[in-house]
Amino acid sequence: MWFVRFLLRLLLGLILFVLLLVSISLIPVDETPYQQMPYYAQTKQRLTQLPAPPAAKTPLRAGWAKANITPPYTTPTGGYGERRGRHWRIVSDSIWARAIVFDNGSTRAVLIGLDLLITPPTVVEQLKKRLPELGLRWENVYSGTIHSHNSVGGWAPGVVGQLIAGDYDERIVTRITEGILTAIRNAQANMAPAQVGYGETDASDHIYNRIGFSGPTGPLDGAVRLIKLQKQDGTSALICSFAGHATLFEGDNGDYLSRDYPGSLVDRLERKTATFALFLGGPMGSTGPQARGKTDFQEIRNYAGDLALRIERIAPTIQPRPDSTLAILTLPLSLREPHPRVLGDCRIRPWFFHNLYGDYPSDLKALRIGSTVLLGTPCDFSGELAVELQPAARQRGLNLMITSFNGGYIGYVTPDRYYNRITYETRDMNWFGPYNGDYFKEMMTGLLAKIEAYQPKSVQAVSN
Template sequence: MRRFFNILFRVVITVLVLLLLAVPFVVRRVDRTPYAQTDWYRHMMQRLDSLAATHPPPVADTVLRVGYAKVNITPNHAVPTAGYGKREGRPVLQVHDSLFVRTLWLQQGNTKAAIVSADLLIIPPEVTQQVKARLSAAGIEWNNVFIGATHTHNSMGGWGKNYIGELFAGTYNQELVNNLAAQIIQSMALAARHATGAQLVYEERQAPQLVRNRVLGDSAPEYHVLHSLHALLHSGETVSLHSFAAHATTLSDSVMQLSRDYPGALLAQLEQQQRFAMYMAGAVGSMGPVEPDGSDWQQLSYMANGLADTLQHGAFKKSVPLGDVLWPVTLPLELREPQWRFTQNWCFRHWLWSRLYGDYPAEVKALKIGDLLLVGMPCDFGGELMAPLQAYAQQNGKHLMVTSFNGGYCGYITPDNRYDAEGYETRVMNWFGPGNGAYFSEVIRRLLDIM
């Protein structure tokens, strides 16, 4: 018996020693070096300096042409939904309303730009890779594609690899990814085919009754600007793009039906009056929809009807015609090494993160249309960060619209003073901090300066 316990003791000690030796290979302390002191920050600033030096804005010497198209992407078979981990990848069998990818095509002489939005949770990185590989079929380069999603939490999944991707989107399906990429490209090609002369108008309205700070509560800052870009085609038609900050989460995880959530209901109303409308999720970080008492579908209708009413009757914060200047830009976005934390000061190492999520490139996208700058970020960009950015744009005589989910995804970007707060947005989904609230904001300000 004594010999048995001696052997057991040695085995336990050996296992403990091996575990202690393995820990440094799995976890590390969080790097809190101020971002402005890092090499990756200097590289990003150099990249922006190069943009300013080598890419002067084009001259408005030709008529701006606009085209539009939408392609149905609703799957014809059972698929998992994406958006709520509680669903655990269960397939959805019912379609409440169809899913689409929509494109607004802009062309000025040889300069082309495609504004694309899909009824998806995000634009999945795996889909982005396929789009890049096949994009020549649409006659446009990735640099000129400004892409985003409606951020509905009741769309199809099946597009995320590895543990984290499948946690949010169910079992990976390569055929579904291939089909989505082909449909995105098809929408661009169709939109380009029928482009015609147009005048563009940019508008902002306030809708404070439709958004709340879902992290800090009613007394906390909110971003409640409803952005709209209207194209008045020479044919007499009107088409439009709209963006708002409230998460498309009026439908809870218990609703197992495919749906575009409130953005889809809004577009359905608008398209009763005009040929085409599209929607892109804005600075949705920390911003939730206002949900009065009632069923999920009643809450969805409240949001859609409220936005439609704001567009029809709401007072303008601004309404300005845009000049015929078109300048699309896509830049690699330098980031800190991933720091997925399990406590305040400890995170998993990069190699483990790569296996749990994957290593995907991050980019920032920008599209200048006259005095309007659209900026697309690879994240849930924080609504609380928008007020100073809007003020900065106004000081420089420009207009700013920031959208999320531009084809990459690096988690939530929130105010830096909450980086150490426990919570979903600041701990679970803040993957590349600290300091990214200030860093991403600085990149946007530099783009406003340059473009």
């Protein structure tokens, strides 16, 4: 009988412990409209106070370079899912840091493209300390990635970081940082006058909406967007963005270190279309690739090959022209308290989330090159929201490229109307609560208005 009483007491103690744990770690979701929240007022004020970019002094100059950041040792694979930090064993293709440096005599901006899952916040922290060595600050930098789920991991500490990218290794953070600095340094060394042009082609048939099974959805941004830079010596660079998730390598195929389809695409573009190419993952939130092929390698080859064919048809029609327009803006974002949901509409408390993941600053970035504006987001940004933002750019006579993974990472940002759908994108990976879709759209539209108002002197006036 004493044993039964012991078990009952033990069970009661466990129940009380669980109830105590729940009471101190869970609270209800806060559904206060974002316009009524302090974080909205803070970011709105920062947007209003952003300084106007200085007027151009010279026509646009540009330089580009890349640095191999493939580790000489195996590392965890950065890519969620079944990989769970499992080490890759075979280098299918090398991993690079790419940089394009722009200058118009008064503004210097750097575009970074990384062959990684995201731009690691730990790398951003190192860059903020090291960029002054090159006469730059983080505010000069616009960053993006290819979002390969079979690339180098090990760059994120904490429990969530381990699930995303495996065991943390400071050597990897340093190696990525050094590669970025090397690419920037070499790009600065080959700067020369460059003309700029824009083009795009449709590839909507290559993507699908991953949350479509949960109910009706809107159209996705299926355009391949291109910026072409041309120097007087005939060398050229092509900046390419597209919204298809780089997940053609299946989750159980983690033996390979690979850039997935963006790597295959960039390699072909550099063989046939441009001297240098840089790929940026576009608005990839909930956007999956339509795979065609019997193996992962066939799918990558077919996917990249078809995108390349479409780019090769449009690229010759892009006519680069002289320009001096260059501006870059950084808008630090305040956010709602962390809201990862568990047990219905209950969320874990902020202190618990920060202990699991960390507390990283997040920015919106805007980079204007000629008549094209790149807007960079610290998340998997929804392709549906990107479609909704395009009219605001067209009304201003601007081309708009929206990219993800700019140096912070706050999970997925999807349309607010999907907040209560039970999907990976809208529940598991929504870390900062309701109304972020409209909040991001408002701030990104505000950045567009700010950067549109920048009217540099004409190239002729600058030249004279």
